[in-house]
Amino acid sequence: MGVGRELWAALSLLDRQLVDMDGILAGKVDDLELDHPADPDGLPIVTSILSGPGVLSHRMSPRVVGRLIDSWRRRRHPEYSGPARISFGVVKEIGINVELTVPRSDLCVSRLEDRVRDRIIGRIPGSRRGAG
Amino acid sequence: VRLSDLVEKPVYDQAGRSLGQIHDARLIQDGPVLSSGMASFRLHGVIAGNMAFGTRLGFDRGDVRGPFLFKWLFRFLGRNAVYITWGQIASIEGGRIVVVEPSGGFPKVRDMLGGSEATVTA
Numbered sequence: 001m002g003v004g005r006e007l008w009a010a011l012s013l014l015d016r017q018l019v020d021m022d023g024i025l026a027g028k029v030d031d032l033e034l035d036h037p038a039d040p041d042g043l044p045i046v047t048s049i050l051s052g053p054g055v056l057s058h059r060m061s062p063r064v065v066g067r068l069i070d071s072w073r074r075r076r077h078p079e080y081s082g083p084a085r086i087s088f089g090v091v092k093e094i095g096i097n098v099e100l101t102v103p104r105s106d107l108c109v110s111r112l113e114d115r116v117r118d119r120i121i122g123r124i125p126g127s128r129r130g131a132g
Numbered sequence: 133v134r135l136s137d138l139v140e141k142p143v144y145d146q147a148g149r150s151l152g153q154i155h156d157a158r159l160i161q162d163g164p165v166l167s168s169g170m171a172s173f174r175l176h177g178v179i180a181g182n183m184a185f186g187t188r189l190g191f192d193r194g195d196v197r198g199p200f201l202f203k204w205l206f207r208f209l210g211r212n213a214v215y216i217t218w219g220q221i222a223s224i225e226g227g228r229i230v231v232v233e234p235s236g237g238f239p240k241v242r243d244m245l246g247g248s249e250a251t252v253t254a
Contacts, residue, residue, distance in 0.1 A: 007173075009157040010139050011189075032135040034175055043174040043218050044133060045163045089167035101168065 007094065009046075017097045018051060018086070020104040027051040027084065027109040029098055049086040049098070051109050084109040137224055143180045145233045146222065151214060152182035154229065158215075178221075179241050180231075181213025207242055214238035 007013065009032060018026040030051050034044035086100070086107055093099040100107075121127050135157060143151040156179045163172035189206065216238055222230045231238075 004171075005161040007159050009135055009159050009175075011156055013159075014135070014139075034133050034135070036133070041219070043163070043176060046159060046173040046175070050134070087167070088172060089170075091168070091170075 012094065013049075013098070016094075018049070018107075018109070019097045019099050020107070021092075021101055022103060024104050026100065026104040026107055030083070033085065046088050048088060049091070050083045051086060051107075052083040133224065137227075138178060138229065141224075141227050141229050143216070143229045143231055145231055151180045151216075151231070151238075152212075154178045154180050154216075155213070175218055177215055177217040179213055180216055180238075181241070211240070211242060213241040215241050215244055 013029050013032065016029045018029060020026045028051060029049050031049075032046050033048040033050055035047045036042070036044055084107055086109070090100050090102045091098060092101045138154050138157055140153050140155070142153055145151060157175055158177045158179075159173040160176050161171045161173050163174040166172050214237075216231050220231050220234065220238075222232050
């Protein structure tokens with residue numbers, strides 16, 4: 001990515017596929033987080049990519065559905081710490097996909113998938129046998 | 133602030149007149165350097181208007197070239213879309229965005245972005 005590059009957030013970033021350093025799919029860009037600089041006249045800086053089902057519900061209906069899902073999730077899973085937050089500092093390239101410089105395992109983007117594997121798929125007899 | 137606090141949210145001027153919704157946000161890689169050694173992206177402005185579909189597909193910007201009929205149609209439908217700089221946004225509260233309109237009005241997106249994105253000034 002060159003300095004001074006210009007892009008449109010909704011057109012070029014939202015819903016793009018995240019790809020980790022090994023080429024493994026690592027979720028989608030569901031939202032962006034921006035920080036206000038200390039200077040009141042400064043422009044907001046994109047700091048993180050947010051990814052995961054909770055973020056998408058916030059986008060679709062932040063007032064009703066997003067808050068309901070968030071509050072349900074926090075009651076049910078007190079350890080829930082919000083959506084996967086991927087620092088923009090690990091973004092290597094923005095093109096058809098958004099390429100990252102870290103492995104998927106460092107991103108916490110597959111918590112739902114991990115829970116389904118451990119609590120549902122893992123309890124099915126024979127599921128512990130490796131494929132192939 | 134999240135991008136979703138802006139995109140698809142209604143925009144009003146200080147007199148309460150509706151300008152439609154925000155459809156996209158313009159980022160430029162000219163911010164502080166990140167841990168990766170790359171400059172960060174900063175939010176310079178947004179596009180607002182009543183017709184979202186063509187904007188979401190990029191038909192109102194220079195880098196989407198055709199088909200000609202689609203480009204003409206979407207640019208016609210989105211002819212009232214305006215470009216609002218970040219400094220002109222007065223408040224973002226409760227899913228409602230209030231902007232300060234300059235004396236000459238906001239620039240039209242089709243005039244600014246129809247040919248090349250490089251012609252846009254923040």
